[in-house]
Amino acid sequence: MIPEVIVIDDDPIILKRAWNILTDVGFKVIVLKSGKALLEHIKDNSAPDIILMDxxxxxxxxFEVIKELKKCENGWRDTPVIFLTANEDEEVETKGLSLGAMDFIRKPFIASVLVIRVQHAVELIRLQRNLEGLVDAKTKENENLFLHVVECLADAIDAKDKYTNGHSGRVAEYSREIAKRYGYDEKRQEKIFMMGLLHDVGKIGVPDEVINKPGKLTDEEFACIKKxxxxxxxxxxxxxxxxxxxAGAKWHHERFDGRGYPQGLAGEExxxxxxxxxxxxxxxxxxxxRSYRGALAQEIVRGEIEKGKGSQFDPKFADIMLAMIDDDKEYLMRDDHDNHGAKNY
Incomplete structure (x- = not known):
């Protein structure tokens, strides 16, 4: 792929010389006469490999232009900048580097020096981007492996309770949807999905006969569950x-009014x-x-969520759950073996 360079200078002689030198060695070169021209160019064009700027x-x-570049939300923000300058002031260099400049090239520049410096800079940036891509791919691979392990663990937890198969996965899905509607970005949505999958991991330490007891639990058995x-x-x-x-495993049974367990935390605590x-x-x-009843009717569930606002539940998240219920006209968002569990969002 042909490397692309943008050269910005108000001196047409500098622009012509830079264009001639760099195109002769195979670069695609775009010349612009001002910082404002660059900001206009940004609107309709993708970022180059490097920018040379007076x-x-x-x-x-x-300096003002590079500050504006750093505000861009596309590839322009990360485009390396090499300043062209006839100034040998140390403070100028310090300021430029502190603003994110990659390097300085002195004017009037020597053709061979300009070519070598630009070639090295482009090679370095492309190598860095390739490495970042490899790291991102490996990170994604590791994240997928971790998620697979977590899903297997969640299935193992759910298998302890023959009446709630798929519970952890549904809670994870509902949690992610609430978080999405509340404004979490994708990364935080994935984290809360993971937290939802593992929220009941502590049931590993609860005897199966207590979890699967069909009748009412004794005080001792309920105390065991509460652990x-x-x-x-x-x-x-x-x-x-x-x-x-x-956090999800430890505090998902706390209540907004402070009457939950294990620590009796309240509100934003x-x-x-x-x-x-x-x-x-x-x-x-x-x-x-459940062992002691079937799934409740949707209107009853809605009423219980409404009733729990401000006491059992944080009102803002209860309201989001209520909106999800209202959107679910066919009552698909539930444990239903006929439709294979939770509604997919």
Whole structure:
């Protein structure tokens, strides 16, 4: 791929010389007479490999232009800039480098020096981008592997309770949808999805006969069940690379009014993601078949979520859940073996 260079200078002689030198060695060169011309060029064109820019220009100097480049949200922000300057002032160089300039080339420039410096800069930037691409691909591969392991673990947790197969996956989906509607970016949505998958990991430490008991639990058995958030928090707290995972497991049974467990946290003392998962978890509990009852009717579930606003649930996340219920005209968002579980968003 032919490297592209933009040269910006208010001196037409400099522009012509730079164009001749760089096109002769195979570069595609675009010449512009001012910083304002570059900002106009940005609107309809993709970023080049590198920008060579004079510092002392009328209307906008090079320093002002590079500041504007850093505000761009496309590839222009990261386009390397080499300043062309006849000034040997150390303060000027320091300022340029602090603003993000890659290097300086003195004017009047020597043709061979200009070519070598630009070639080296382009090679370095392309190598860096290739390495970043490889790192991103490897990171994505590792993330996918981690997600697969988490999904398998969530399936193992759900398998302890024959009545709530798929519970963790549904809670993860509902949590992600609430987070999306609340404004989380994709990265945070994926994190809360992971937290939702693992929110019940502490049930590993609860006996199967307690989890699957068809009748009402005794006080002792309920006390045993109530240990699972603390157990889950302890298990996931060992994953130092993602400390937020533990929050969903440890605090999804806290209540907004402070009457939950294990710590009796209230309001915004409860981590935000745990408040989201709490609503999703309660919704799935009501819309799932249990040992002691079938899934509740949609209008009953809606009424319970409404009733829990400000007491059991953070009102803003309860309102989002209510909107999701209202959008679900056919009541597909529930544990239903006929439609294979949760509605896909």
């Amino acid at each position: 510092i002392s220009m009328p209307e906008m100097d090079g 699972h958030p603390a157990i889950g928090g302890k298990i996931l707290g060992n994953i130092k690379e993602m400390p937020e995972l533990a 409860i981590p935000e993601e745990a408040r989201i998962i709490a609503v999703a978890d309660a919704y799935d509990a009501m819309t799932s078949n």
